[in-house]
Amino acid sequence: xxxxxxxxxxxxxxxxxxxxxxxxxxxxxxxxxxxxxLIFALVMAFKRFKLQKGLTFWNMPWNGLNNFIDAFNDPYxxxxxxxxxVILVAAVTIEFLLGFLVAWLLxxxxxxxxxxxxxxxxxxxxxxxxASGNLWRMLLDMRWGAVNALVxxxxxxxxxxxxxxxxxxxxxxxxxxxxWTPFVIITLLAGLRSIPEEPKEAAMVDGASHWQAFTHxxxxxxxxxxxxxxxxxxxxxxxxxDIVYALTFGGPGQSTTVATFYLYxxxxxxxxxxxxxxxxxxxxxxxxxxxxxxxxxxxRQESAI
Amino acid sequence: xxxxxxxxxxxxxxxxxxxxxxxxxxxxxxWMLMTSFKTPREYYxxxxxxxxxxxxxxxxxxxxxxxxxxxxxxxxxTYFIEESAGRVESVVPNIFNSLIxxxxxxxxxxxxxxxxxxxLSRFKxxxxxxxxxxxxxxxxMPPIVIAIPMFWVMRRLGLTGTHVGLILIYVMxxxxxxxxxxxGFFDEVPTSLExxxxxxxxxxxxxxxxxxxxxxxxxxxxxxxxxxxLTWTEFxxxxxxxxxxxxxxxxxLSWFRQDRGILWGQMSAxxxxxxxxxxxxxxxxxxxxxxxxxxxxxxx
Numbered sequence: 282x283x284x285x286x287x288x289x290x291x292x293x294x295x296x297x298x299x300x301x302x303x304x305x306x307x308x309x310x311x312x313x314x315x316x317x318x319l320i321f322a323l324v325m326a327f328k329r330f331k332l333q334k335g336l337t338f339w340n341m342p343w344n345g346l347n348n349f350i351d352a353f354n355d356p357y358x359x360x361x362x363x364x365x366x367v368i369l370v371a372a373v374t375i376e377f378l379l380g381f382l383v384a385w386l387l388x389x390x391x392x393x394x395x396x397x398x399x400x401x402x403x404x405x406x407x408x409x410x411x412a413s414g415n416l417w418r419m420l421l422d423m424r425w426g427a428v429n430a431l432v433x434x435x436x437x438x439x440x441x442x443x444x445x446x447x448x449x450x451x452x453x454x455x456x457x458x459x460x461w462t463p464f465v466i467i468t469l470l471a472g473l474r475s476i477p478e479e480p481k482e483a484a485m486v487d488g489a490s491h492w493q494a495f496t497h498x499x500x501x502x503x504x505x506x507x508x509x510x511x512x513x514x515x516x517x518x519x520x521x522x523d524i525v526y527a528l529t530f531g532g533p534g535q536s537t538t539v540a541t542f543y544l545y546x547x548x549x550x551x552x553x554x555x556x557x558x559x560x561x562x563x564x565x566x567x568x569x570x571x572x573x574x575x576x577x578x579x580x581r582q583e584s585a586i
Numbered sequence: 587x588x589x590x591x592x593x594x595x596x597x598x599x600x601x602x603x604x605x606x607x608x609x610x611x612x613x614x615x616x617w618m619l620m621t622s623f624k625t626p627r628e629y630y631x632x633x634x635x636x637x638x639x640x641x642x643x644x645x646x647x648x649x650x651x652x653x654x655x656x657x658x659x660x661x662x663x664t665y666f667i668e669e670s671a672g673r674v675e676s677v678v679p680n681i682f683n684s685l686i687x688x689x690x691x692x693x694x695x696x697x698x699x700x701x702x703x704x705x706l707s708r709f710k711x712x713x714x715x716x717x718x719x720x721x722x723x724x725x726x727m728p729p730i731v732i733a734i735p736m737f738w739v740m741r742r743l744g745l746t747g748t749h750v751g752l753i754l755i756y757v758m759x760x761x762x763x764x765x766x767x768x769x770g771f772f773d774e775v776p777t778s779l780e781x782x783x784x785x786x787x788x789x790x791x792x793x794x795x796x797x798x799x800x801x802x803x804x805x806x807x808x809x810x811x812x813x814x815x816l817t818w819t820e821f822x823x824x825x826x827x828x829x830x831x832x833x834x835x836x837x838x839l840s841w842f843r844q845d846r847g848i849l850w851g852q853m854s855a856x857x858x859x860x861x862x863x864x865x866x867x868x869x870x871x872x873x874x875x876x877x878x879x880x881x882x883x884x885x886x
Contacts, residue, residue, distance in 0.1 A: 522730070
């Protein structure tokens, strides 16, 4: 009798444990290659990490909060943060407006052959980021680039887009826009296409203007897609690295050294690993805060509507 | 009558606008394709020509099979390359590196992730929902936060510059996508089928291999393709964890960047070839692509 009960209990336990068993490999993997490095990086941030013979993780000297204090006193880091913010605001705004415009045009009923246009528009998204950096380095070249051919054709002097400080940052922003507006277009287009016709027509019948129909019917419907676009694009712009690496390598001077690029150089060319880890955690927190703000903003609006 | 005319005009203008935007986005890629077929003499000319005078396959040879280059051809075509110091060797070994690393990591990620996806799709268990959205939210994390400590760890383990190190990392980056895409596909497989297997005395494992995996097979392919798409272009981890012999394709692409410029023709040729798998995958996937790219934001 007792053994039967024990068997039942064991079967019950086995049933309850099954999902955890299935989750186990994934959790172990993420623990080993994500959580552990994250914690490791946090510990590193409080140490004076050097690549030196005989120094191990354990006997590396502690550095207290100095890495973080240094970060906020490091003019180059603050400058790189500023560059990141400039790119974030400029690129995301333009991408969103331009993307909305093109998605709006593509959604018109008269449009024929939309799959051809969409295929063409999506093509930049396929480019590896490092390749689009290279490609635009070629197109923006001072002497032989196609863009300068156009500039000269229009009667201006050729512009050294990648070699002068006032043009290099706009160039990076431009490439970001070229690469990622297609993502905005396709996401918003999917949203626009899922809007049913009736509410809009009903609003128009009730005497609403086009603009009112737009702000009261279409925008609320698109909220989900708009949030996705802003959230993903903001997070990705803060993480931007490949395009800068290939296009300008942070130059000329510090003009395009964005935060991720600066900390990459600190960690992997100057091997200040502790300092790099501190900076990377600061950027992590920044990404987290940005996504938190965006999510909060949209949550509140949702309840308002 | 005139109303109809203005409407017709508006339609034409609309198409012109859409065509202008589409071409503006696609033009750089078309330009790259053209450049890969031009001789240096042609792409270093101002004003530039859009179409090459004749198709030159020199840069493809240079990039993929430099040993087939005829010395006479070399002196003619490298006239300008002399100026931009150095050239990159054949990228074929690097393509093999990419294939090994991607193949290994995608296979492992599927092997590990499918079970978690199945658990999230079929079981209600304590913490399940939280775990699921946590796994998804990990894609928010900037990869460089992982790269710095892993650089130290990999050095200690002697894994920098090996394929294994990068495979282990890529499995981690692919797992969230595998789990969420596969969960979607498992959700579409009706539970009645596996229940009949379970009633007949089969185990969950049998149900998985006999019923669910065959039914979700198109989903597995789609997921694998999406992971290939992500990993084929990954640069940051690749640049940190490989050396000159184990470099993957994106790392090689970064080598074309020289101080005085870039090796236009050779680089264009490599990029055109690197784009082929991405083009194919995008055409095959289309809808899942957007779902995959926006995964993570949808679930909040």
